[in-house]
Amino acid sequence: xxxxxxxxxxxxxxxxxxxxxxxxxxxxxxxxxxxxxxxxxxxxxxxxxxxxxxxxxxxxxxxxxxxxxxxxxxxxxxxxxxxxxxxxxxxxxxxxxxxxxxxxxxxxxxx
Amino acid sequence: xxxxxxxxxxxxxxxxxxxxxxxxxxxxxxxxxxxxxxxxxxxxxxxxxxxxxxxxxxxxxxxxxxxxxxxxxxxxxxxxxxxxxxxxxxxxxxxxxxxxxxxxxxxxxxxxxxx
Numbered sequence: 652x653x654x655x656x657x658x659x660x661x662x663x664x665x666x667x668x669x670x671x672x673x674x675x676x677x678x679x680x681x682x683x684x685x686x687x688x689x690x691x692x693x694x695x696x697x698x699x700x701x702x703x704x705x706x707x708x709x710x711x712x713x714x715x716x717x718x719x720x721x722x723x724x725x726x727x728x729x730x731x732x733x734x735x736x737x738x739x740x741x742x743x744x745x746x747x748x749x750x751x752x753x754x755x756x757x758x759x760x761x762x
Numbered sequence: 763x764x765x766x767x768x769x770x771x772x773x774x775x776x777x778x779x780x781x782x783x784x785x786x787x788x789x790x791x792x793x794x795x796x797x798x799x800x801x802x803x804x805x806x807x808x809x810x811x812x813x814x815x816x817x818x819x820x821x822x823x824x825x826x827x828x829x830x831x832x833x834x835x836x837x838x839x840x841x842x843x844x845x846x847x848x849x850x851x852x853x854x855x856x857x858x859x860x861x862x863x864x865x866x867x868x869x870x871x872x873x874x875x876x877x
Contacts, residue, residue, distance in 0.1 A: 684865070684866075686868075688805075691871075691873075692870055692871070693766075693853050693855075693868035693869050693870045693871045694805060694853070694868045695868070696865060696866070696867060696868075699865050739804065739805065741805075747810075747818055748793055748795075748810050748812075748817065748818065748857070749807050749810060749818045749820070750795070750797075750807055750866060751807065752797075752804045752805040752806070752807075753804065754804055755804055
């Protein structure tokens, strides 16, 4: 079945640094979504991407829909301690509303 | 801002017992979903529900699971005879359908512990 692989698996960064993470698939996705999950809480939608090549920002977050439709990137600029959490990419399996979630990137920010 | 709510936040049950997890989706949404997340793992799709019927389900969603929308606001997940491996966080989500369909909004989750 379709799978979404995220890298890096985890990262420790200093406050103020920029962060980049990606999500790749062996098959095409028509929508990419990025979620953030904090401990004990549900995933919170950060950014939704609908077209190949689309670049969308939400504050310090910027995400891009890869032109091959098989990948997406999320960048966080000037990280702050509250950016800590697990970032998941997700997308609907082709022709469905069945969402597949990526393996997650765990981010820790050192003050 | 409207949000998805779930109750209870934590449910402890004995193996073999039935549990019902409850969700109130965002009021004007049309599509409803259940996901689960075993501790430390990724979020896994269980089932989607539209127009009062299941539209898709995963291989995890076997005969022990059922969903229902008993009234205009609640959406429930029932596990008939819980097993130890059902211990997980269960998330409800909803989306608006049409052009807003892909944007799924998640509730805070119910932590199910089966002993």
